[in-house]
Structure formats: structure tokens, C-alpha cells
Amino acid sequence: MPSFIAITYFLTLTGLALYGAHRLKMLVLYWRAASRPEPVPPPLRWHPKVCVQLPVYNEPLVVEALLDHVAALRWPDEAWEIQVLDDSTDETTAIIEGWLAAHPQAARRVSHVRRARREGYKAGALREGMARTDADFFAIFDADFRPQPDFLERMMPHFAAAEVGVVQARWEFANRKRTLLTRFQAVFLDAHFVVEQTARAASGLFFNFNGTAGIWRRTALEDAGGWTSDTVTEDLDASYRAQLRGWRLVYLHRYAVPSELPENLIAFKSQQRRWTKGGVQVARKLLGTVLTASLPARIKREAWWHLTIGVVHPLLVTFSLLFVPYLWFAADQLGTWWYLANPAIVLLAGGAPVAFYVAGQFLQRREWREGLMWLAVSPLLLSFGLALSVTLCVAFFEGLLSNGGEFVRTPKGGRRVRAGGLLARMRSRTFFAAITCAEMLLGAVLLGGAVYFGLRGHGELAAALTLKGGGFWAVAWLSSNDLWPSFWLKPAEPTGVMNAGT
Template sequence: MLFLETGLVVVYLLCLVFMLGFSLTQWQLTRLARRARPVPAPPAPATWPLVTVQLPVYNELNVVARLIEAAAALDYPPGRLRIQVLDDSTDESVALAAARVAHHRALGTAITHVRRPTRHGYKAGALAHGLAETDGELIAIFDADFLPAPDFLRRVIPYFDSPDIGMVQTRWGHLNEDTSLLTRLQAFGLNAHFLVEQVGRQAGGHFLNFNGTGGVWRRTCIADAGGWHADTLTEDLDLSYRAQLRGWRFRYLPQVVAPAELPARLDALQSQQHRWNKGAAETARKHLGHVWRAPALSVATKLHATFHLLNSTVFAVILVMALLSVPLVAVRAHQAAFEPAFELAAGFVLLLLPLVYYYYTAWQRAGPPAGRWFGPTLGLFLALSMGLALRNARAVLLGFLRRASPFVRTPKLGAGHVPARPAHRYHPREASQLPLAEGVLTLYFLAGLTAGVYYGRYGLVPFHVLLVVGFGTLTGYALRQWLASD
């Protein structure tokens, strides 16, 4: 038994070491972001380059019309702008998109409705197909839930003032942040990425990433990096690393905001999280070795790239720590020999405080809403993140194992608009065993919480409270959906 208990403690400590490394990289990015100065706005180019705006859509009945309207309203010199609606849809949104495209073509807008015979390659395939049918020098990409401002291109294009600038990314805004607690917590997490992490990476000269939308690519950069690949679910992160490993430079503009719709339902968020985390694991497996073999990169950039690519792995580590934490309560209560190890673990937990600094900086920069407090928001965000750990860890495992899966779109309802059809037709399918497993884990972590109080070992009580709240919320949501379906 002592061997088993020793193994539990060692694995738990190794997980803490990984979390410490992740936390320290976020702390350094926060420090860099706080010292960063805005990139000066370059003068407008003497000749504005040809720009193609690509709008990849798939069954987006609720939002495709407003997306096309926003793209058609973009302000850019006459004759220098092309718009492609890359429509792989199979539902009635095809006719709606075709009608809006025809309307704007009649008004003189250079807009085309691009259809493919198959959905091969999903979004990456659609972008590659559209690229072959346009002569644009710069390629702007907007997902269906985005609403770029009319001056977006005039504010972004001047930053391609050097031939080695391959991509310029802007910050995501949130059209429906105040819709619910769920959307507020998503905005809280995304703001940390866009207001701190991306800013810090740029200030430190580390690898940035195209976020899949709200950015502009140089066409020659895409071609030089090998074009769009469909072998990961995060084609944006994949191309970002291939391009930067080829020596291309990226820029990030936090002052330019591209408003977008957040998933308004928990099942939609779970679907999005699965795609993001599985794709990140696939990309890590594909590029981590190339990063460490690249002689031109500094050790600091390689370390930051490592934790960047392994960002989704945090969920797997959290799940392992959570599963081990319950028996460790009993180990600590009955095995005094392990007390030094638990004291060391407590010290490591304190070193995770840089994450609080990271999120607090983002909270400040986003402008804290009146009547809301940072502490409760952070606690609820952590609880939600931990509640998603089982699903996201499963996605990470599938990614590292190279298990193929389709690109599942995130349902959009059209923030601020009446949905064009019942929302239930947009619900993604999920693995039916997961809600049951989440319910079992809720009881498991509740047992750990109870044991900690019983033995008077309170060190893991906050961790178990967050786990119970997070997994319990997901279980309750699944139960409500099951009852509503009867």
C-alpha cells in the first residue's frame, strides 16, 4: 500500500510542477503586457492593396444575413475589395445567403457566393478553395458570428508596412456578454487571452496565433507556409506556427475590436471547447518538435511556445489532480510520513497565484462592470473551467491519439435578434456517457470535500468546492435537458 500511496503523491506533485510552469509563463506574459506600449499606427499606404474578405459559413441561418451586411458595409477604396461567401451549407440558409449576395451585387459590390460540391476539409478546405478563386493580396477572414466595423480594413491594412508581416490579428469583442452568467464568464476568460496573453507575446517577441477570425493574412505568407491544412481541428493555430517557423512576423492590435457572438448555451460552449482543445492537442503533436529544433528561436520563445501549444493539456492535468485529490485526503490523514510532501505541495499551490495576477490584469483592462466583483467572478470562472475538465481532457486525449473527428460548428442564435428557427435545431450531439460520468464525479468530489472536513484537513477543501460546483452545474444542466426532452 505504501508503494501505491507514494505513487499517488509523486504523480500529484508532477502535475503541480506542470501547473507551476504554466502559471509562471502567464505571469511573465502579464508583466510584459503591463509594460507594453501600443504599436504606432503606420501611415495609410500610397496604393491600397487588393483585399479579399472570406466569410466561411455552414448552416448559419440565424446570422448569415447580418454577416453579409457587415462585410458589404466595409469601407475600402473602390475596386480594391472582393468578398467571398464560402458557403458549405446544406439547409435553407443557402437561399438566404444567395439572395443577400445577389442584392449587393446589384448595388455594385464585388461579392460572390462560392459553393463546393463537398465539405472536404471543412473550414480549412473552404478557405483554400476560396483562395484559389481570388486575386487578393491580403485575405481578411470573419466567422459567421462576427460583425466587423466599417472602418476595420482601413485601420488594419496599414500595419502590413513591412514585407515580412504575414498576419495581423485584432481583438474579439462580445456582442452578448451581458446575456447571462455563462456569457459573462466566457468573456472574462477570453479577455485574459486578448488583453494580456496576446499583448505579452507580442511585447516579448514570442509566437502569436491567428484566432481563426477577425484577422488579415498576407496571401504569400499562406502560400509560403504550405497553405491551409485540414489535419487538425484548429487550422488557425496550425498555420500560425508553420508561418512563424518560416520566419514570418505577426502583429496584434488590441485597440481594434471585432465584435462577435459568444455561445449562449452550455452545450454550444462544450462543443466549441471540444474543437478548440482537441485541435490544440493535434497541433502540439504536429509542431512541438519543430519548435524545439528551430535554431533561430530563443529558449524563452521555445518555452512560451511549448506552454502555448500545451494550453489545452492543462485540462487533462487538472482532471488527474482532481481524481487523485480525494484519496490523498485519506493518505494525509493516516500517513504522517508524507507530511513534508504535502507541505511542499502547499507551497506550490501558493506559486499558482500568478494566475490570479493574470486574470486580475485582464479584468482591469476590460473595465470591470459596475456591481461585479473580481473574486466571485474568478471563482465561478474556475469552477466552470474545472467542470469542463472531463470533456476537454477527453478532447485532448483524442487529439494526441490522432483520432479523427469532424469539424462541428458552434451554434449561433444571432445575438440581439430573434432566431430564424427554433434553437433546438442547432444543438450539437454529445457523447451520452459524459453527463452520467460528470454526475458520478460530482458525488466523488463531494465525498472528498466531506472527508477533508471530517479529518480536519482543509487544504484541498477550496479545490473540492470548485469541483463540486463545476461538475454539479454540468450535471444539473444535463438533467434539465433530459427532463425537457421527455
């Protein structure tokens, strides 16, 4: 048994180190890309018809602001329209109708599309919208995005090249500094949007449309097979199919569209669960096709790392389960060579992701103070990512064993989400309750190890285990706060004194 634990621990850490090394590769590709001037598109000499699609499902807290911003876009009146693809089952529909009634001039270009059934979820709604228009291009915005008036003017010139099928803007987060949770999310997502997307796009590698804040050429989307709902990340799926057909995607990392980060941990977990599950489904669906296609080897290699990134989460859960048993009675099973190799492997597995995330913060704004601050708290950042691995490990196996599934939206609207009862109506509450229990169990194992080693004078091990175990318990506590708010909220104080004789 000790040998089995030691070998499994070694393989797990080696797997994490390989994905860590890939993070460093992304940083190198980004540095190369950053040294090149951004391509300047030709002057805008044409105004093809653009359909702005707004897929909406139960978004009462943010839909009015979305409509306000989209209605302010600048484009010739005769060359654009708006589709509100509304599958809502709550008060969102009435809010949209009220907005249209209050803005009759803007309403003239708006089609409020309602479907009898939410078939195909977001992909189905987008497909339905395409069938209702002859537009040549489709700009897509999720409900929490706030495009600036120049969005179409800045994006459309890049379609002057006939092979360009998609132009994607970078996501920015208006509430990134609202809470510690939104700060952590911003660090993780900036690494993707600032470093990864820029590196892949500038290096001629496959990358993906991000589902919103981008524009599709109709012929590219139709040539790729259109929107399909056999994965829950229809954006990633369509992007790879289009690139396999020879279409080129353009990423504008210097032009950003503001959006909102979820301010509830359960909402964030729900978003990450869908992205991980869908990524695995796309890997199952398309990775074999990519690897056997007539493509350069470097594109195939990067597609492998990109589409299999979900493997990291089972590795992290395995690491959490094995760390204490390995330290207890298997640390001497791998021989002297392991003591020489272990520091380098640990550095790649843990240090490379830290460099990746911290660099994402510095590279975005060139602020040394921000980067150094995140470097100082990087152990907390790693603990938070480790604790999220339980949710994403389950999502990995969901994607491995199923096709499609319900498109579970991410509730938006700041902390008002809980007050409005939107989280309480999530169908996956039981799922996240079970995940919270698993997080508490893993945290208990790690904290028990911290006590054991602390009592035996191994302070450094006790500190590391306390940090990791505390991360699991912190995430579990925040999750329970969202799942069962009535348990944590104090009863309201009486607002007045009853009259005598009442």
C-alpha cells in the same frame, strides 16, 4: 497504494503550478508591453486587392447580419470582393440567396461559392476560395463577427512592412453580460486576447492568427504551405508555419471586432473541445520543428508553453480524481517538507490562474470594480474551469491520437440556437452525453468527500469539496438542459378553452 496516490498527487499539483507560474510570466510581459506606445503605421498610400472570405456552415441565425456588416466595409470599389464560402446543408443557403436578391448593388461584388463536398472543412473552403481569385490579401470573418466599416482602413496600413504576413484584431463580445455563462466565457477569453496575445506579440514571441477578424498576405500564406486540414485548428497551424518561414504577425489589441459568445453550454464545450484538440495536433505536428529551428531560446520556450497548454486538462482531471483519496489516507505520506512546500505550490496552481483572469478584466477596461467582483467570485470561476476539464481532457487525447477530424462548428444565435433545433442536430450529442455522466460521477466523488469530512469537523475541507463538486454538478445540469431540452421544459399551457360541443 497510499504512497502512489501521494506521489501522483504531488506531481499533478506541481505540473499545475508550473503552468500557473507561466500565467504570471504572461502578466509580467503584458505590463512591459502596456508601457510601450503602440506602433503607428504609415499613412495608407496604396489599395491592393482584398478578398473578404466568409466561411459559412449552417448559420441561419447570424448570416444576414454578417453580410450586412461586411457589405458596409470601406475600400475602393475596384479593389475588393466578397466570397461567401457556403458549405451549408440547411436553410442558410436560401437565406444568403435571399439577401443577395434584396441587395443587388452589394451582390455585384459577392461570389456565392458552393462545393459539392465539404472536403477539408473550413480549411478546404478557404483554400477553394483562394484558387478562385487573384487577390493579394484575404480578410476572414466567421459568421458571428460584425466588422465595423473602417476595418480594412485600420488594418491594411500595417502591411506596409514587407515582412508582415498577418494582422490580427482583438475579439470583443457583444453579449458578454447576457448570462452568467457568457460572463464566465468572457473572463477566460479576455485573458487570452487581452493579456496573452498582447504579451506575445509585443515581446517578439510566436503567437497565432485566431481564425477570424484578421487579414493574411497571400504570399505569406502560400509560402507557409497554405491552408491544411490535418489539424482542426488550421489557424494556429498556419500561423506557426508562417512564423517559422520568417513572416511577422501583428496584433492590434486596441482595435476590436465584435462577435458573439455561445449562450449554450454544449455549444461552448464544442468550441473548447475543437480548440484543445487542434492545439494538441499542432503541437504534435510542429513543436519538434520549432525546437530544432534556428530561433532564439526564448521563442522556443514560449512555443513549448503555448502549444502544450492542453496538458493542464488531464492534470485537472487527475487532481479531481485523487483529491479525496489523498485527503483520506495519503496526506501524511510526503513528509514534513511537503507541509512547507504545499502552500506555495497550491498558490501557484490555483492563485496564479485567478490573478491571470482577474487582471484580464481590469487591464481591458481599467475598471477596478469589475476586477474586484471577479476576485470575490474567483472560487466559482475556478470551479467552472475545473468542471470543463473533463471535456477538454478527452479532447487532449483525441488530439494526441488523431490527425484532422471534422471541423465541428460552434452554433451561434443566442438562446435561439436551442429553439431552432441546431444543437439537436449536432453529431456529437452522444459524446457530450457521456461527458455529462462523467461530470456527475466526479461531482459525486467530491461531494461524498465533503460529507465525510464535514461530519468529522473539517469544515474548511468540506467547503472546498462542496464548491468543486457543486461545479461539476452545475455544469452537468446545464449540459443536460441543452442536450435534452424536452425533458426540462414544462408543457405549454392551453391558450384557450374549447367550445362546448366541439
